[in-house]
Amino acid sequence: MVDFKGTFLNLPEAALRLLVFVLLFLSGATVVVFLLRGLLPGNLYRELMDRIKTWWVIVGILTLTIGLSRGLTILLFWFISFWALKEYFTAIRTRPEDHLALFVAFFVIPTLQYLWIWSQWYIMFLIFVPVYGFLSIPFFLLISRNPRGFIMSAARIHWGLMAFVYGIGHMAYLVNLHHLHDPNAPYSGITLLIYLIFVAEISDVFQYIFGKLFGRHRIWPSISPGKTWEGLVGGGISAILFGYLFRFLTPFSQLESILVSLLIVAMGFIGGGVMSAVKRDLGKKDFGYILPGHGGIIDRIDSLCWAAPIYFHYIAYFHGHYLLITGARS
Amino acid sequence: MGARDLIQILFFALVVKPLMKLLVGIRVHGKENLPTGQFILVANHASHLDTLTLLSLFPPSDLVRIRPVAAADYWTRNPIIHGLSRLLFNILPIPRSGITRTNNPLRIMTESLEEGYSLLIFPEGTRDYGEKLGPFRPGVAHLIRKFPHIPCIPVFLKNTGRILPKGQFLPVPLFVDVVVGKPIIFRRDAKLEEILELLRKKVTELSHHAD
Numbered sequence: 001m002v003d004f005k006g007t008f009l010n011l012p013e014a015a016l017r018l019l020v021f022v023l024l025f026l027s028g029a030t031v032v033v034f035l036l037r038g039l040l041p042g043n044l045y046r047e048l049m050d051r052i053k054t055w056w057v058i059v060g061i062l063t064l065t066i067g068l069s070r071g072l073t074i075l076l077f078w079f080i081s082f083w084a085l086k087e088y089f090t091a092i093r094t095r096p097e098d099h100l101a102l103f104v105a106f107f108v109i110p111t112l113q114y115l116w117i118w119s120q121w122y123i124m125f126l127i128f129v130p131v132y133g134f135l136s137i138p139f140f141l142l143i144s145r146n147p148r149g150f151i152m153s154a155a156r157i158h159w160g161l162m163a164f165v166y167g168i169g170h171m172a173y174l175v176n177l178h179h180l181h182d183p184n185a186p187y188s189g190i191t192l193l194i195y196l197i198f199v200a201e202i203s204d205v206f207q208y209i210f211g212k213l214f215g216r217h218r219i220w221p222s223i224s225p226g227k228t229w230e231g232l233v234g235g236g237i238s239a240i241l242f243g244y245l246f247r248f249l250t251p252f253s254q255l256e257s258i259l260v261s262l263l264i265v266a267m268g269f270i271g272g273g274v275m276s277a278v279k280r281d282l283g284k285k286d287f288g289y290i291l292p293g294h295g296g297i298i299d300r301i302d303s304l305c306w307a308a309p310i311y312f313h314y315i316a317y318f319h320g321h322y323l324l325i326t327g328a329r330s
Numbered sequence: 331m332g333a334r335d336l337i338q339i340l341f342f343a344l345v346v347k348p349l350m351k352l353l354v355g356i357r358v359h360g361k362e363n364l365p366t367g368q369f370i371l372v373a374n375h376a377s378h379l380d381t382l383t384l385l386s387l388f389p390p391s392d393l394v395r396i397r398p399v400a401a402a403d404y405w406t407r408n409p410i411i412h413g414l415s416r417l418l419f420n421i422l423p424i425p426r427s428g429i430t431r432t433n434n435p436l437r438i439m440t441e442s443l444e445e446g447y448s449l450l451i452f453p454e455g456t457r458d459y460g461e462k463l464g465p466f467r468p469g470v471a472h473l474i475r476k477f478p479h480i481p482c483i484p485v486f487l488k489n490t491g492r493i494l495p496k497g498q499f500l501p502v503p504l505f506v507d508v509v510v511g512k513p514i515i516f517r518r519d520a521k522l523e524e525i526l527e528l529l530r531k532k533v534t535e536l537s538h539h540a541d
Contacts, residue, residue: 086504087505090505094492096495099498102502103500289357
C-alpha cells in the first residue's frame with residue numbers, strides 16, 4: 001500500500017485505498033480503450049479517450065485539493081459553483097435590467113455561502129440561499145424598475161443559485177464533518193465526500209457504458225436521447241455494488257450502504273434528467289466545453305447537484321449527532 | 331521596441347490574458363481566419379470589453395502593430411483616460427463630430443494604415459445598439475476603397491454587451507463567443523454601399539454561428 005504519511009498529501013487511509021482503486025480502474029480503462037482503437041469507430045474512440053483523459057485530470061485535481069487542505073477544497077467547490085453559474089447564465093436568456101441581480105448572483109451570494117461553509121456556520125449555510133437569496137434577488141431586480149419579465153428573471157436566477165451554489169455547496173460542507181468523540185474513526189467528512197462523488201460518478205460512468213453497449217429502450221426520448229433502461233439498471237447496480245464494497249469510507253452498515261447508494265443513484269438520475277430538460281429547453285447539446293469529451297462543468301456535476309443535498313441531509317439526520325456541529329457558530 | 335510597446339505587451343501577457351481566461355473564458359470560432367499580415371478588422375460593438383476581447387485574440391507581441399480605432403470625444407475627454415488608453419491599448423482616436431479638413435477621421439486612419447498598422451474598427455460607431463447590430467457608418471468603406479489590397483476581417487462578438495453593457499461598471503462574467511469570418515478582399519471598383527452592405531451582412535451571418 002502506498003504510504004503518503006509525512007508527505008504533503010494528508011489523506012485518510014480509507015481515501016487512499018479508494019484512490020489506489022480509482023487509479024487502477026482509470027489505467028485499465030485507458031489501456032482497454034487504447035487496445036480497442038482499431039475496432040471502435042474513430043469518433044467514439046476520440047470521445048472515450050477525451051472522457052478518460054478528463055477523468056485523469058478530475059481525479060488529480062480532487063486528490064490534490066482534498067489532500068492539501070480543507071480551505072482549498074472549499075475554494076475548489078466555490079470555483080465549480082462559479083463556473084457552473086457562468087455556463088448557466090450564459091445559456092439562459094436574461095434582460096439588460098437583470099444586470100445588478102446577476103452580478104450579486106455571481107459574486108456576492110456564492111462568496112458569502114462558501115464563507116459560511118468555511119466558517120462552519122451551519123444554520124446560515126442551510127438558510128442563506130433559500131431565504132436570503134430568495135428575498136434579495138427580486139430586490140435587486142426592483143432597482144431596474146421594469147416589471148416586464150420580472151417573475152421569469154427572479155425565478156431563473158434563483159433556480160441557478162439553488163442548483164449550483166446551494167446544491168453543490170452541500171458537497172463542500174461535507175469536509176467539515178468529523179467524528180466528534182472518536183478521533184481514530186476510519187471515516188470523516190473527507191471520506192464521506194469522496195464516497196458521494198465516487199458512487200454518483202460510478203453510476204454515471206456505468207450508465208454510459210451499459211447504455212452504449214446494451215441500450216435499446218429509451219426512458220425519456222424527448223428529454224435525453226442517451227438515457228436508456230439498460231443503462232440505468234446496469235449503472236445503478238454497478239454503483240450500488242461499488243457503494244457496498246467501499247462502505248469503509250462511511251459509518252454505514254451493510255444494508256444502509258446499499259440504501260444510500262440507491263438514493264445517490266436515484267437522485268443523480270433525476271438531476272441528470274433535469275439538466276437534460278434544461279438543455280433541451282434552451283436548444284443546446286452541452287453547457288460548455290471546459291471538460292473535453294463531457295462538455296461543460298454542469299454536464300459533469302448535474303447528478304451531484306441533486307444527489308448532494310439529499311445525501312448530506314441523510315447523514316445529518318441519521319449520523320449528525322456524532323459527525324456534525326449544528327449549534328450556534330463554533 | 332519602445333517602452334510603451336513593452337508595457338502594453340506585459341500588461342496583456344500578465345493581466346488581460348489571464349483575467350480573460352479565468353473570468354470571461356473566450357471561445358473563438360474560426361481562429362484560423364485571423365491573419366498574420368496587415369488587416370482591417372470589422373466587428374459589432376456593444377461594450378468596452380470588445381476591444382479587450384479582440385486584442386486578446388492575438389499574441390501579445392503582435393499587439394504593437396494593431397490600433398483600435400476609438401471615439402476621440404470619449405477616449406480623449408481627459409488626460410488620464412487618454413494617456414492610459416494610448417499607453418495600454420495604443421488607441422487611434424478619431425473625431426465623431428466637428429470634422430474639419432485637418433482632423434478628418436479618414437485621413438487619420440489612412441496615415442495609420444500607411445505606417446503599416448492594422449486597425450480594429452467598430453463601424454456602428456457607438457455601443458448604443460447593444461446586442462442588436464446597428465447601421466454601419468460609411469468611413470470604413472471609404473478606407474477599404476483606398477486600401478483594397480488589405481484584407482478585411484469580419485468578426486462577431488457575442489455576449490460582451492451582456493457582460494459589461496454601456497453605462498455599467500460591474501461585470502457579469504458570462505462566456506464570450508468570438509466568430510472570426512474569412513478575410514474579404516473587395517474589388518477595386520466596389521461601390522461604397524456595396525462594401526457596407528456586404529460587411530454588415532457578413533457580421534450578421536457570423537452571429538448565427540455563435541451558438
